[in-house]
Every structure is written in C-alpha cells, then in structure tokens.
Amino acid sequence: MRRPLYIKALRGLALLAIAFWSAFPIALVVLSSFKPARDIFVFPPTWAFTPTFANYAGLWLRWPDFFRTLGNSLIVTLGATALAVIVSAMAGYVYSRKRNPYLAGSAFFMIFVRLFPPIVVTLPLFPLVNALRLNDTHLILVILYATFFVSMGTMILKAFVDQIPRELDEAAMVDGAGVWSVFWRVILPLSAQGMIAVGVFVFVYAWNEFLFAFIFTTSAAKTAPLVLSEMTGAVDGVEWGVLFAATTVQLVPVLIFVLLAQKYLIAGLTAGATKG
C-alpha cells in the first residue's frame, strides 16, 4: 500500500512513542543499576557512563535477605506453575471431551468463582492459615497462586484439547486404553503447547504477586517483591542505586522469559480470554 509521506512520518512517530512508553521505564532502571551514584541523578539522564557493579555489591552487603527471598520466589513460582498446569490439563481434557449438564454447571461455577476479588478470601483464610500453621510457608502461596489460575488454565487447555481430533483418543480406546492412559499418552503430548501457555501465565503471576505474599508471609517464605517494597519504603531515604540493582535482578529473568515465550502467551490469551 502506498502512503503519502506525512502519513508515513506520523506512523513512524506513533511507533516511536509506543516503544518509548513501553521500554523507557524498564531501560532507565536497568541502565541506572549499573551507574555510579553520581550519574544516577544527572538530568537529563546520561546514556554514556562507565558501568559499575557497585550497586549490586551494595545490594549483596546491605540486603542479603533479598537473594534468599529470590529463592523463595522461585520455589513458590515453580510449585504454583506445576500444580496449576497439572490440574488444569486434567480438567481441560474432561471439559473438552465430555458434555453433560453437571459438567456445564461445574464449568460455569469454575469461572464464576474466579471473579471474586482475591483480597476477600484473605479475611477468613488469615486465621485459618494461622491455625493450620501454614502461614509463612511456601505451600500456602503455591496453593493460592495455583487456585487463582486454574479456571483460566482449564479454559485455555480445553481450547487446546478441542483442536486434537477425537478420533485419536477413540482409536486408543478401541485398542483398550483406559481414560488415564488416553490422557497421558495421547492428550498430554499433543497439548504440550497449551500447557506451556498456561505455565507462562502462572509463572509471571506467581513471580510478581504482591498481595497474598504481603499478607501470608513474614520471613521464612517471604518473596522478592516484598523486599523490593521494603526498600522503596526505607525511612532513611531510598538508596536508589541499590534499589535499581534489586529491581533489575527481580525483573530481568521474567522479562527474558516472557519475550522468549511470547508466542505461547498470545496463543493462551486468544484461546483463554476470547473463547473462555
């Protein structure tokens, strides 16, 4: 399509503005984490500077807890992702293959319940979790994070299983395979993409979640976003360089992960949100 020059220029400007809006805050923080203290506050910001790891050393020295909480974040994230993907895959298979009023009712319930605001369940769960001695454990976060994604996970996986021809599982059934082995040998391998898509969503959510971690953990299972928020709230003034180092460590791995997995993210969003 041929476009007049001024239209081309406008489109180019719009794209630049979009890229700037999305990437500038991230680039600013990541780059600033490598800046010596005197360069951080220079206005306008310098893009040419001698990189230093002083902020990362400062983070290591003054917030040793941060690296331990990153470990907690990783444990909780992997646990929640595994739990949500496994239970969603099983349910997605059943909802894709079987139709009856009770199943339809339970599918409706599954999505209905997901609409309840998370903060509401903290009220009764807080004393209950205390009584069960589950507060400040990885397990409670794993369960909560998985729960808030299984509805969407099941819908996404149902959409993926819908695309696997029924003839495949029926052929396996004729060969004498039971329900579980059909699921395990036929459905699971063919819905791997959908499982990755669900996994990406849960992973990003669990890695970044703040509210539940804030309410249900204090020290042993504390996750990295909580330490970041403590650093921003430091009374004796924020140490920006160290804070940028911590922010970079927290966000860069998941950012790279999302960019590598963007294909699955988009597939999951279109399957789950528009069809579910």
Place this chain on the structure above:
Amino acid sequence: MNAPGNPNRLHPMHLAMIVPVQALLIATIFLPSIYVFWLSLNESSFGVAPKFVGLRNYVEVLSDPYFWRAFVNTAIVINIVVYVELALGMAMALLFATGIPFRKTMISIVLAPYAISEVAAVVMWRFMLDPSIGMVSQTLTALGLPTIEWSVVPAHGLAVVCALSVWLHLPFTFLILYAARLAIPADLYEAARIDGASPWKQFVHITVPVLMPAILVAVLFRYIFAFRMFSEVWLVTGGGPARSTEVLAVYLYQEAFRYNEFGIASATGWLMVAGSILLAIPYLRSLYKRTLTDA
C-alpha cells in the same frame, strides 16, 4: 463413532480428573467467601469470638465517609484506566494491523510491561516522578510548570496510580484487540474501499462492529480486574494522605489488618464480591448461554 454407548457418559476417572480444580476453588475461594458473608453479619476481630449483629456492619460501612471516598476513588480510577487502555489499545491494534516495520520486535517491546511486577513498576514510576530528583518533575520545572506532588495532593496520587496501571495492563488490552483485528478478513475492507467508503466509515461500519465481542471481553475483564486493584495504590500512596486515595481493596485491608475491624472488612468484602458479580453479569450471561447450549 466407535465409542460404545453414550459418548458423554462419565467414567469415574473423568470425575477424579476434575476434582482437583474444583476442590482448590471450593476450598480456597468459595467456602471462604461464604464464610466472609457470615463474618459480615457478626461483630468480630482477630482472636475474638464473633457476635451476631445482623446487618449492622453494612449500616456502619455504608455510613462511613472513608468507604464512600474509597468507592468514588475506585470508580474514578477504573473508568479512567479501562477507557484509556481501550483507546490506546485500539489505536495500537489498528496501527499494528496495517503492517509495520520490525513487527516482532515491536510486539516484544509492547509486551514487556506485562512481565513486570507492580512493585518493580512502582520503583520505575516513583523514580521518574520523584518531586526533587525525578526527570518528569525536572522537565516540568524546566518548562516552568508545576510538578506532580503525588504524595501530597490526592488527585496527583490517583493520577500516578492510573498511569502506572495503564502501563502495566495495556499489553493485555492491546493483544486481545490486535488478535481480533487480525482475524477480520481483508476482503471486507477491500469491498468497502471499492464502494468508496472513507477510512473513518470503514472504522465505524466494519472495524468496530466486528471487533465488538473482543472489545467487550477486554473492557469487562479489565473492569473486573481493576475493581480489585490493591498493589498499585498501596505501593504508590499507601492510601494516604489521610486515607484520601484509598480504593476499596485498600479500605478493606486497612479495616481488617490495621484496625482489626473484621466485621467491617467482611461487609466491605461481600460488597466487593457483589460489585464484581454485577460488573460481570454481561459476561456471565453469555457464558451461561454458551455452557448450556454446549451441554
């Protein structure tokens, strides 16, 4: 087909495979929410036996000016956030759909904020907007404009919350609209062009009607999720100054965990559940029809 008997007959194994999902939802969301309703009818505090008071908590909540402040703030913030996202997301989806250079890279860049935690985003925005050292403030000062006093002026605090929320959630709105726009067959526009329809007419008569289901999904989902907003407000303003920037979730948190008013918090919680369901009614209706016709 080869399957013997009714193909929809459930094997016990099928039931066993949906039990984990349903058990998680019932045990950690449904039963607790029902219990919140019970709590909301009682005067209770952490570690104190509840005492039945009927609807008194609701009366107290509904006559608490802080609740109404939180309610109005929530309404303002979600309406700004959802419609700004819709406008920007739509503009971007249409721009991207006409073919742009470095499409894959551009989509990666646009997607990036999706990966970022609210806390990390707050670090970025607070640094940029800091009244003394932030580059936005310094730019404003250099231009002779007043700066953004987000920790002092409530309206500024809420504006920062809105900007932050739009930044974090624009990828979601954009992707839904973009995927739907790509699914519109090109010959629709071809035919319209041959009939001499202007780009604006094409937008109004083809793009908007065809995209309407996707627009509704994006708007409804963002309404429901923005309604429960907590972290952005908590991390930017903490609800202050003087509780003036609280949203409903922050109000609930303060009542429960700061003032130990579990009854008040529970009544707020149940009002939030009711609000979420009201917002979701259009979605739930279409879902209900679809699951029933499916069955």
